[in-house]
Amino acid sequence: MAVPVESFFLDPEAPGTLQARIQQMVAEEILSGRLKPGEKLPSTRRLAAHLGVSRITVTLAYAELLANDYLTARGRSGFYVSQSAPRPAALPPAPAPGQPVDWQRTLARRASGGAGLRKPRDWRRFRFPFIYGQPDPALFDHSGWRQCAIRALGQKDIDTLTADQHDADDPLLVEFIARHILPRRGIRAGPDEILVTLGAQNALWLTAQLLLSPERAAAVEDPSYPALRDILAQTGCRLLPVPVDGDGLPPEAIPEGVAAIFTTPSHQCPTSATMPRARRRAILDRARQLGAVVVEDDYEFEMAYLKAPLPALKSLDADGRVIYAGSFSKALFPGLRLGYLVGPAPFIAEARALRAAVLRHAPGHTQRTAAYYLSLGHYDAQIQRLGRALAARREEMERAIRAAGLEIAGAGAHGGSSFWIRAPEGIDSARLAERLARREVLIEPGAAFFSAGSPGAEAARHFRLGYGSIPRERIREGIARIAEEIAAMRTEG
Amino acid sequence: MAVPVESFFLDPEAPGTLQARIQQMVAEEILSGRLKPGEKLPSTRRLAAHLGVSRITVTLAYAELLANDYLTARGRSGFYVSQSAPRPAALPPAPAPGQPVDWQRTLARRASGGAGLRKPRDWRRFRFPFIYGQPDPALFDHSGWRQCAIRALGQKDIDTLTADQHDADDPLLVEFIARHILPRRGIRAGPDEILVTLGAQNALWLTAQLLLSPERAAAVEDPSYPALRDILAQTGCRLLPVPVDGDGLPPEAIPEGVAAIFTTPSHQCPTSATMPRARRRAILDRARQLGAVVVEDDYEFEMAYLKAPLPALKSLDADGRVIYAGSFSKALFPGLRLGYLVGPAPFIAEARALRAAVLRHAPGHTQRTAAYYLSLGHYDAQIQRLGRALAARREEMERAIRAAGLEIAGAGAHGGSSFWIRAPEGIDSARLAERLARREVLIEPGAAFFSAGSPGAEAARHFRLGYGSIPRERIREGIARIAEEIAAMRTEG
Structure with missing residues (x-):
C-alpha cells in the first residue's frame, strides 16, 4: 500500500534544517504507528514537490532513514517502511484516579524557597540588560x-x-x-x-x-x-x-x-x-x-x-x-x-x-x-578578547554613571563586569527595578544579596549593574533611563 | 631576535593532529614566557623542515595563532610573537610549611568508604571483560x-x-x-x-x-x-x-x-x-x-x-x-x-x-x-542495533554457560546484558575473580550486591557476568576459563 503524499506536513515553526525535519517527520510517522512496515513511501520527487523543497533534500533525508533501518529501498520501485523499523510498544490506558499522596507530609526535606537570584529568563528581549553572569553571544568564541x-x-x-x-x-x-x-x-x-x-x-x-x-x-x-x-x-x-x-x-x-x-x-x-x-x-x-x-x-x-x-x-x-x-x-x-x-x-x-x-x-x-x-591556547586568547571588550564597556559605564550623577559604591580594582551602585536615600531598588523593566532596562536589586539581619532600607538602596551582556553603544541610554527613574521616584516621594 | 628553529620539539607521544600539536607547542612556549613578545618565529618553511611535517600544516597552525593574537605577521618578513600575546602572571614562591589542618577532625561528614562497585579502570586491557555498564565502542553509533x-x-x-x-x-x-x-x-x-x-x-x-x-x-x-x-x-x-x-x-x-x-x-x-x-x-x-x-x-x-x-x-x-x-x-x-x-x-x-x-x-x-x-530517530535505530548484537551475544553466552556446566541463577526475561550466576557451594566469587583476572577474565563478584545481614557464604557464591562489552567471539573461551578456575578451586578444596 502506498502512503498518500498529502498525509505529510512539515511544521513551519519546527527548528532544524529541512533535511533534518523531513527525516524527523517520517521517523515520527513510523514510530507512532501511523506508517506500517511494508507501506510504500512517496517518491523523493513527489514528496519534494508536495513539500516545496528540493529533491536532493528529500533524497538525503531518505538516505539517513535507510541507514537507520526505518526504510528499505527496493530497486527502482521506491522506498518502503522497513519490516524491522523501530516501533514503540502500544500504550496502556491511563490509570483510574487513586488516593493522591500528600506531598506536604511525604517529603523529608524541602529544597525550594531559597533566596536565589530571580533573573528573568527572557532577559535577551530587553534592550538594556544590566545583568551579571550571562554570556554575551557577541563575545563568545x-x-x-x-x-x-x-x-x-x-x-x-x-x-x-x-x-x-x-x-x-x-x-x-x-x-x-x-x-x-x-x-x-x-x-x-x-x-x-x-x-x-x-x-x-x-x-x-x-x-x-x-x-x-x-x-x-x-x-x-x-x-x-x-x-x-x-x-x-x-x-x-x-x-x-x-x-x-x-x-x-x-x-x-x-x-x-x-x-x-x-x-x-x-x-x-x-x-x-x-x-x-x-x-x-x-x-x-x-x-x-x-x-x-x-x-x-x-x-x-x-x-x-x-x-x-x-x-x-x-x-x-x-x-x-x-x-x-x-x-x-x-x-x-x-x-x-x-x-x-x-x-x-x-x-x-x-x-x-x-x-x-x-x-x-x-x-x-x-x-x-x-x-x-x-x-x-584559545582560553588565554579569549580572556584577552573579553578583557578588551569589557574594558571599553567599563569606560563607557563610568562615563555614563558620572554623567547621570549615580553613586558607585563598589567597582572591581582589576576589572570584573559589574558596578555596585548606591541609590539616594529612600529609594527601594526592587521598586526601581520593576519600573525600569517597563522601560526595557534590567538591573539587579540589592536586597537579595544581604542577610535577613542587615538594615532593610540601607540594603534596599543598593543594586548591581552588570555590563557583561549589554552592547557598549546602549550603555549611555540605559544608565540615563536609570537616573531618570530615580529622579521620578524622588519627585513622587 | 629570532628564535632558533632547533628550540622546537614535537612530543611524538602527544595526542591530537599535527596542526593542533604545533599550535599547542608555540602557545605553550609563549605562555610559559620562554618566547617573548617581539621575538621572531622560524618561517613556516624552516619549522616544517625541522619538524618533518608539511609546510601547509605549519601555515595552518600559525594562522590559528595569528587569529588568537599569539603571533603577528609583518608583511614578507615573517611571524613574530605579538606584543599583546596572552601571558600568565609570574609565580610567587611556595608558602613556608605551616600548621597542617587535621582533616580527620575538620570534616563534618565523610562520603568515602561506600561499598560502590570497584571496577578496574583498565578493563579494556582484559581479553574477556564480563563487566556490566560500560559502552562497547564497536556498538556505539x-x-x-x-x-x-x-x-x-x-x-x-x-x-x-x-x-x-x-x-x-x-x-x-x-x-x-x-x-x-x-x-x-x-x-x-x-x-x-x-x-x-x-x-x-x-x-x-x-x-x-x-x-x-x-x-x-x-x-x-x-x-x-x-x-x-x-x-x-x-x-x-x-x-x-x-x-x-x-x-x-x-x-x-x-x-x-x-x-x-x-x-x-x-x-x-x-x-x-x-x-x-x-x-x-x-x-x-x-x-x-x-x-x-x-x-x-x-x-x-x-x-x-x-x-x-x-x-x-x-x-x-x-x-x-x-x-x-x-x-x-x-x-x-x-x-x-x-x-x-x-x-x-x-x-x-x-x-x-x-x-x-x-x-x-x-x-x-x-x-x-x-x-x-x-x-x-537515531535513538530508536540504535536500540535496534544494540538489541541485535546483544541477542547474538546472549545466545552465545547461554550456549557457553550450558556447555561449561555453570548454573544461571537469573537471566532477564526480555533481554538485558548480564547473567546472574551461582557457583558451586563453597566457592568464593571474590577469590574466583582474583584468580580469573590473572587469566585475562573479568567477572563481578556477588558479595557487594548483598546487604551486610545476608548469609555470607551463600552471597559470595554469586557473581554477575555482563556481555555488553565483550565481543561475541571471545565469549566461549572466557566462559570456559571461568569453569576451569572453578573446577581448580574445588580440587584445591
Whole structure:
C-alpha cells in the first residue's frame, strides 16, 4: 500500500534544517504507528514537490532513514517502511484516579524557597540588560569552541566521551588546570588536590556539605552571593553574616566558634572590593586561631583587564586551610557547567567520593573539550578578547554613571563586569527595578544579596549593574533611563 | 631576535593532529614566557623542515595563532610573537610549611568508604571483560552521535549551549522524553512532572535526599545495586533490606514503617528477575497501606530485544505514589551523564530546587545533542542495533554457560546484558575473580550486591557476568576459563 503524499506536513515553526525535519517527520510517522512496515513511501520527487523543497533534500533525508533501518529501498520501485523499523510498544490506558499522596507530609526535606537570584529568563528581549553572569553571544568564541568540541568527538577520544569514569576526572583537563590556570593564581597543586565540578555552584555545594552540619557555624560575607546562602542553609548550619567594608571581609569581625569562613577576596561579591594582601594574611591568622577552614570563591579572576590581580588567598596558605573554588563560567560560559575545587588531598578525596555519589563525574565530552580549549591556547586568547571588550564597556559605564550623577559604591580594582551602585536615600531598588523593566532596562536589586539581619532600607538602596551582556553603544541610554527613574521616584516621594 | 628553529620539539607521544600539536607547542612556549613578545618565529618553511611535517600544516597552525593574537605577521618578513600575546602572571614562591589542618577532625561528614562497585579502570586491557555498564565502542553509533553533537554546536543553539539556565531543562529534550520515551513505558507525564538529571545516579540521589532522613526508614531489595545502598546510607535513614525471590521484591515482606521502597521491577538488579503484573499491583497496594512512596529504577528497559517489557510500575500508579528514574546510560552511553526523574509535580518541583542548589542543570550542549538524537530517530535505530548484537551475544553466552556446566541463577526475561550466576557451594566469587583476572577474565563478584545481614557464604557464591562489552567471539573461551578456575578451586578444596 502506498502512503498518500498529502498525509505529510512539515511544521513551519519546527527548528532544524529541512533535511533534518523531513527525516524527523517520517521517523515520527513510523514510530507512532501511523506508517506500517511494508507501506510504500512517496517518491523523493513527489514528496519534494508536495513539500516545496528540493529533491536532493528529500533524497538525503531518505538516505539517513535507510541507514537507520526505518526504510528499505527496493530497486527502482521506491522506498518502503522497513519490516524491522523501530516501533514503540502500544500504550496502556491511563490509570483510574487513586488516593493522591500528600506531598506536604511525604517529603523529608524541602529544597525550594531559597533566596536565589530571580533573573528573568527572557532577559535577551530587553534592550538594556544590566545583568551579571550571562554570556554575551557577541563575545563568545564560537569557532574556537566548536573546533575543540568537534575534535573531542573524534575516534581517539571515544573512551573519554562514552565511558563511565566512576569517580575519576579527565586527566588532560586536570593537568591543564594544574599547569596552566592555577599557577597564574599563585597556586601549586597536584592531581590529587584538584576536583572537577559541575560549575562553581557544585564546588561550593560539595564543600559546604563536607564542612558543615547542624552542629556547626559558618561565617559568610554580608552582602554575599545569594545562592551561597541557600547552599549553606541546606546544611542546617548556623549562618553568621559578617558585614564587609571597603577592603572586603574584616578578619577581626569573624565570630568565635565558626568552622568555615566563606570569602571572595579577589572581588567581593557583590561589592567588588579587593582584599589587600595584609588583610589576607590576617584572615588566615584568624582562621588558624579559630581552627576554621577558609573557602575562597575566586569566581572572576580571569576578568582582570585593568591590572594583574593579587595572587589568590590560597597561594598564602601554609596550613592546607584554604579550599579554593574556580569556575569556567566567566572565561568560557556558564552553560558549560564546569568548575573546580583545589584543596588538601584528604579533603579532595572526600569531595570526590561525595561527587561520585551525587552525580559520578562531569560529562566526558565537556571536560575534554575544555582541555583542548585550554591546551590550544584559545582560553588565554579569549580572556584577552573579553578583557578588551569589557574594558571599553567599563569606560563607557563610568562615563555614563558620572554623567547621570549615580553613586558607585563598589567597582572591581582589576576589572570584573559589574558596578555596585548606591541609590539616594529612600529609594527601594526592587521598586526601581520593576519600573525600569517597563522601560526595557534590567538591573539587579540589592536586597537579595544581604542577610535577613542587615538594615532593610540601607540594603534596599543598593543594586548591581552588570555590563557583561549589554552592547557598549546602549550603555549611555540605559544608565540615563536609570537616573531618570530615580529622579521620578524622588519627585513622587 | 629570532628564535632558533632547533628550540622546537614535537612530543611524538602527544595526542591530537599535527596542526593542533604545533599550535599547542608555540602557545605553550609563549605562555610559559620562554618566547617573548617581539621575538621572531622560524618561517613556516624552516619549522616544517625541522619538524618533518608539511609546510601547509605549519601555515595552518600559525594562522590559528595569528587569529588568537599569539603571533603577528609583518608583511614578507615573517611571524613574530605579538606584543599583546596572552601571558600568565609570574609565580610567587611556595608558602613556608605551616600548621597542617587535621582533616580527620575538620570534616563534618565523610562520603568515602561506600561499598560502590570497584571496577578496574583498565578493563579494556582484559581479553574477556564480563563487566556490566560500560559502552562497547564497536556498538556505539559514533556517526549519528557526532552528527547531532555538531548540529547542537550551531549558531541557532548558541543560547542553549552557553547560557546559565538556572533551574531549567532543555525544553526540546523534555518534550521528547515525554512524547517519545515515556509512552513506550506506558507513562503519561507533562513537562512539570519530568526532571533531567546527571544520570540515573543523580536521579536516585535527589530522590533519596528528598524522601529520607535519619528519622525515616527505606526498604531496599537484597541483593541490590551497591551504589544505591551508598546513596541511601548518606541520608542517615534506617536501611531495611528485603530478600528478593524469582519474581523480584515480595510485597508482603516489606516491613511496617518504611517511607520509601526502592525497586527494579523490569529487571531486578542484579538477579534480572522480572516482577509479574499481579505483584506490581500488590507492591502499589502495600505502599498505599504503608503510606510509602515507591521509587522505580527502570535502568535498562531499552535492552528488550527478546520480547516487549511489561509497562513500567509507574504506569499503574493512580495515586502519584511512584517516582520513576530512567537513564540514557544503556541506550546511549554512561559518559553522557544524562538521566531523568518522573513524578508528581510537587515532588519534581522540590527535586528541581535541590538539583539547582547542587549543580544548577546538566550542560546545555549535552541535553540538546540528546534531544536531536531522539528527534531524528537515531535513538530508536540504535536500540535496534544494540538489541541485535546483544541477542547474538546472549545466545552465545547461554550456549557457553550450558556447555561449561555453570548454573544461571537469573537471566532477564526480555533481554538485558548480564547473567546472574551461582557457583558451586563453597566457592568464593571474590577469590574466583582474583584468580580469573590473572587469566585475562573479568567477572563481578556477588558479595557487594548483598546487604551486610545476608548469609555470607551463600552471597559470595554469586557473581554477575555482563556481555555488553565483550565481543561475541571471545565469549566461549572466557566462559570456559571461568569453569576451569572453578573446577581448580574445588580440587584445591
